[in-house]
Amino acid sequence: MNPDLLSLLRCPRCRGTLATVGDPPEALRCASCEGGRYPIVAGIPRLTEDPYAGSFGRQWNRYDVMREEEDEATFEVKTGMPAASLAGKLVLDAGCGGGRYSRLVGSRGARVLGVDLSSAVEKARALCSGLPGVLIAQADLLDLAVADESFDAAFSIGVMHHTPDPRRAFAQVARKVKRGGRLAVWLYRRNTPPQEWINSGLRAVSTRLPARLLEPICAATGVLGGVPVVNRTLNKLANFSAHPDWTLRVCDNFDWYAPRYQSHHTVAELKSWFAEEGFEDLAELAPAKAGPAYDWAYRHDLIIGSGVNVAGTKR
Ligand SMILES: C[S@@+](CC[C@H](N)C(=O)[O-])C[C@H]1O[C@@H](n2cnc3c(N)ncnc32)[C@H](O)[C@@H]1O
Structure with a gap:
């Protein structure tokens, strides 16, 4: 791990500087506050959990x-x-x-x-x-x-x-x-109001689906995205990727319909x-x-x- 880059990280609690613990480093410890200790897991400093x-x-x-x-x-x-x-x-x-x-x-x-x-x-x-x-x-x-x-x-x-x-x-x-x-x-970009309404409606459903259900839907829309005449028209109503590469199409679709916040x-x-x-x-x-x-x-x-x-x- 690059020490110069590591030295840019700060304690999320008090913004104190952090020192490495262990060799190889297994955690970062705050020099200023009690309890400021952050694990390094798989070579990655973890300053937060994912909420x-x-x-x-x-x-x-x-x-x-x-x-x-x-x-x-x-x-x-x-x-x-x-x-x-x-x-x-x-x-x-x-x-x-x-x-x-x-x-x-x-x-x-x-x-x-x-x-x-x-x-x-x-x-x-x-x-x-x-x-x-x-x-x-x-x-x-x-x-x-x-x-x-x-x-x-x-x-x-x-x-x-x-x-x-x-x-x-x-x-x-x-x-x-x-x-x-x-x-x-x-x-x-904020689209026109009708497009925004349709998208909010679709995402109100899609963001509640488990990933194992949403992924096949994203793959199916990935098929639509490969058909030029469809993706030039339907794509103005609801988002689906028209990327030439299949993997990117499916990933783009999941990236649009799965995240909680957009x-x-x-x-x-x-x-x-x-x-x-x-x-x-x-x-x-x-x-x-x-x-x-x-x-x-x-x-x-x-x-x-x-x-x-x-x-x-x-x-
Ligand atoms: C669409 S991806 C873009 C990733 C990358 N910039 C790219 O273009 O390949 C959005 C990323 O934002 C991250 N993200 C969302 N909220 C975040 C936050 N509060 N702090 C840091 N990253 C966040 C997600 O975990 C996700 O990896």
Whole structure:
């Protein structure tokens, strides 16, 4: 475990610094408070338990979604930063999931702290195992026990809208970026009211289904997603993935219909969060897909599952 990255973790109770216990390290102990002791299990510091994100643990450990070329292109589109431009920088992956972007950025020479609430950290750690410059920790963005004002860059791709308080998660992550550092955030876009009503109705049912029932449904909609004429039309009413890769389609569908929390946002809202937390030089990042029909539908908030995506620099 990288000691420099480990030294960025803080006691979730009192924000004291943490010292390792044992050799090899089996826990972190707070230097300041009684009882601040956090296990290191399977090479992962565990600063929190997971109160609500179990579906993500299941999905990221089950589906192998890393696709190097695609991940690199997606990362650049969703952060405005080519992975290679982060070489030598200290980077926070806020909500790393199964670790595809931590791995990408780490493999391009950045030092990366990837944090996530769920047992997805186990997949992330496995994916990043050959990269000594990457540390994966189980931690909660809503109370992020990491040194403030430390990171040259931070990104959070598809995460904050899965917390019960996205605004708070944003503020917590924003505090970790140093002055002059860059933060990029991607959140689900708020669609038109009829689309939002249909989605709320579907998710009111799907989030109550056990995973063993929901997964075959996600596989069935994965079949629909492979039929172009269907996915170009039905997809405007209810979300299902049209990714060309079957595994990603099923995983995307589960990712949409299983999580307990899912909120949708506007660009104005996300920009106001950046401004309120002291960021400037804001850029609204455009999606990769192009073409007049897609652009028109995107601008009219008709693309379900598309994002609002902003990056900014801390003053
Ligand atoms: C859709 S996944 C995105 C993962 C990754 N950024 C990616 O794009 O591959 C959302 C992730 O947010 C994590 N998450 C949800 N609430 C969180 C919280 N409060 N703190 C940290 N991670 C959280 C989930 O465990 C899940 O892995």
